[in-house]
């Protein structure tokens with residue numbers, strides 16, 4: 001089986017990408033190809049990179065607290081770019097009570113602080129396996 | 136899958152991205168065959184150099200400048216796969232954020248995946264898919280670390296080798312042996328101390344190492360020497376002396392000069408190689424490579440691994456030498 005391709009993006013205005021880099025490295029060490037695009041990505045930039053790179057999953061790292069506005073917007077822009085079949089997962093500082101809203105916005109998984117990288121890795125593997133078996 | 140080709144030719148970026156994935160997974164032979172007749176229009180620029188020399192920043196600046204000239208630009212950014220995990224971090228897009236939002240640009244990152252033979256083939260096929268999609272300029276960025284990267288860059292029409300000051304005493308390209316493949320040399324980070332030394336060192340190396348001066352040496356000593364196939368065959372094409380361009384990629388300084396140098400090289404080839412000697416040689420090499428890969432894959436597919444294991448064990452015990460083992464592997468299978 002080929003290596004899953006994952007886009008790790010940092011939307012929003014906060015200037016910290018340490019967490020995103022830790023995840024990127026962990027996923028690389030788990031055998032994935034991680035496209036890392038750096039800070040302050042707009043929804044349009046994320047959709048564009050996801051399309052050009054033909055990724056299996058988009059992972060968003062959000063620490064700014066703006067996830068409830070950013071994430072639905074990114075899902076929308078990706079859907080409009082014919083990327084409705086590409087799942088989004090979200091990590092960062094996401095309060096438990098916001099999880100449902102994010103899931104309702106079409107997110108495949110939410111990982112709050114303290115999630116182990118193994119958990120995220122396994123979740124992505126399962127997502128990719130489900131995608132490929134659906135054609 | 137058949138209409139992917141149609142969609143690509145009609146301009147679909149999604150189809151382009153999908154096809155590249157199929158190519159990478161060795162699953163696009165039919166599509167590549169259909170697309171081949173649509174290729175041969177784009178100019179392919181290879182950009183290579185030591186890690187951190189500013190290749191991605193340069194590609195970013197170059198692409199912007201080509202867009203200003205109304206050229207559509209596709210970029211292939213190659214990064215190494217980790218030999219330990221098989222994964223990779225592909226981070227070249229970080230330096231190319233200026234290019235977002237422009238449909239005349241398409242960026243694709245590619246991991247080396249440890250298959251050195253296949254990598255050059257995949258790069259060539261990526262280039263062809265992008266060429267068929269109508270891009271005027273295709274830029275291939277690779278880290279200049281060794282022979283495999285040199286092979287990738289050899290798929291380009293014009294190869295740009297990037298140096299930067301302060302990356303050690305020696306010029307990195309000389310160590311890696313990639314100076315020989317340069318059609319254009321760039322001293323990037325010219326805003327940094329040491330740039331003029333790097334420039335001088337490069338010029339000296341060029342005078343010593345360039346085929347033009349080698350040729351004179353050879354003639355001088357009356358010896359006949361076969362040139363490497365990657366070097367423009369002397370005696371058939373006038374030699375090209377690589378110009379050296381100073382740039383500050385992050386400030387778009389020197390980029391117009393770089394574009395001019397690439398254009399001059401392109402013109403040099405187009406004027407002097409009307410019969411397509413260079414492309415014929417490149418095709419010959421590509422056919423050899425594909426032949427090797429195909430023969431090996433076919434052999435592997437019909438090879439009994441237990442026989443292979445037995446032979447390995449016999450070679451280890453000094454009962455059989457490796458070349459004789461190969462002879463046995465070839466004769467004993469496919470005929471039974």
Ligand SMILES: Nc1nc2c(ncn2[C@@H]2O[C@H](COP(=O)(O)OP(=O)(O)OP(=O)(O)O)[C@@H](O)[C@H]2O)c(=O)[nH]1
Pocket residue numbers: 185186187188189190191192193227230278323324325326327382383384385386
């Ligand atoms: N001062 C200065 N810094 C530059 C210049 N060009 C690039 N840089 C910086 O050099 C660093 C590396 O630049 P990249 O463009 O990522 O270099 P690269 O060769 O693509 O790096 P790898 O792909 O990792 O091998 C970045 O911090 C850039 O901002 C330049 O002309 N001057």
Ligand SMILES: [Mg+2]
Pocket residue numbers: 190191192226227276
């Ligand atoms: Mg780079």
